[in-house]
Amino acid sequence: DTGVSQDPRHKITKRGQNVTFRCDPISEHNRLYWYRQTLGQGPEFLTYFQNEAQLEKSRLLSDRFSAERPKGSFSTLEIQRTEQGDSAMYLCASSLGVDQETQYFGPGTRLLVL
Amino acid sequence: AQSVTQLGSHVSVSEGALVLLRCNYSSSVPPYLFWYVQYPNQGLQLLLKYTSAATLVKGINDFEAEFKKSETSFHLTKPSAHMSDAAEYFCAVRGGGYQKVTFGTGTKLQVIP
Numbered sequence: 001d002t003g004v005s006q007d008p009r010h011k012i013t014k015r016g017q018n019v020t021f022r023c024d025p026i027s028e029h030n031r032l033y034w035y036r037q038t039l040g041q042g043p044e045f046l047t048y049f050q051n052e053a054q055l056e057k058s059r060l061l062s063d064r065f066s067a068e069r070p071k072g073s074f075s076t077l078e079i080q081r082t083e084q085g086d087s088a089m090y091l092c093a094s095s096l097g098v099d100q101e102t103q104y105f106g107p108g109t110r111l112l113v114l
Numbered sequence: 115a116q117s118v119t120q121l122g123s124h125v126s127v128s129e130g131a132l133v134l135l136r137c138n139y140s141s142s143v144p145p146y147l148f149w150y151v152q153y154p155n156q157g158l159q160l161l162l163k164y165t166s167a168a169t170l171v172k173g174i175n176d177f178e179a180e181f182k183k184s185e186t187s188f189h190l191t192k193p194s195a196h197m198s199d200a201a202e203y204f205c206a207v208r209g210g211g212y213q214k215v216t217f218g219t220g221t222k223l224q225v226i227p
Contacts, residue, residue: 004157031213040123042204042217043158056213091157102148103215105157 002026004106006092012112013082020078021109025094032075033103034067035091036060043091049075050097082113116141116209120218128226133192135221137179137205140186147188148206148215149179158204164188175199200225 005024013019025032030051035043046065047057051072061067064082069075079086089110093103121136139145146165150158162173169181179190188205205218 006157033213033215040219042118042206042219045214045216048213058214093158102160102163104160105150107157108155110155 004092004094004104006090006106006109008109009107010110010112012114014114015084016081018078018080019082019111020076021090021092021111022074022076023092023094023106024074025092026104029094029096029104030072031095031097031101031103032069033093033095034075034077035093037089037091037108038087046077079111082111084113087111087113116145116207116214116216118205118207118216118218120205120221122221123219124222124224126224126226127195129197130194133177133190133195133199133223135190135203135205135223137188137190137218138186139188139205139207141207141209143209146208147179147181148208149173149177149188149190150204150206150217152202152204152220154201161190161203195223195225197225197227199223 007022033048034046037043049069064080067077089108091108092106095101095103117140119138148163149161162171164171164181172178177192202220202222204220206215208215
């Protein structure tokens with residue numbers, strides 16, 4: 001068990017560019033979550049997947065954001081036409097998907113939009 | 115609907131002193147409650163969780179928390195602070211049957227030598 005991994009760990013981009021982040025969950029976990037954390041705040045839920053199905057999306061997830069989990073394993077989060085307000089830590093978590101389940105978090109991807 | 119309130123964005127304790135971090139929750143269904151710790155530039159690590167079994171929950175590194183339904187609280191304690199406990203701590207709630215976890219705004223713990 002290697003834990004949840006995320007790539008890249010840091011990303012600096014210019015406003016208007018597109019960025020894509022990757023999350024690899026713990027191998028036997030069928031649920032995968034994306035959160036966003038801004039300075040001084042707790043993580044905020046963005047979306048989650050049960051296997052390859054995206055089952056819930058937060059209102060925080062604007063049309064510029066899209067997440068996929070094509071084969072029910074790794075997931076990608078893409079932000080199109082980035083804005084300075086997108087600067088944040090993007091956290092991925094995974095869980096087994098049973099009752100009383102615990103979400104295990106990756107190290108996060110820190111995005112800075114200039 | 116569910117929410118978490120963490121009282122005190124910053125807490126300072128002396129090394130060896132009691133640690134008390136406060137958390138109050140709101141949930142329309144019986145909750146699952148969590149405490150996570152976050153070190154700088156790292157993800158969140160689970161300290162402990164309450165899942166409707168024992169109301170006193172023991173976690174890693176001698177942390178524990180007590181679920182008090184009448185007070186809607188889930189405060190985190192540790193008898194003796196260590197320098198390595200300096201970090202940010204997040205309380206979180208998940209309503210049973212829902213997948214979304216709602217986090218508090220966090221409490222930064224400073225341990226003074």
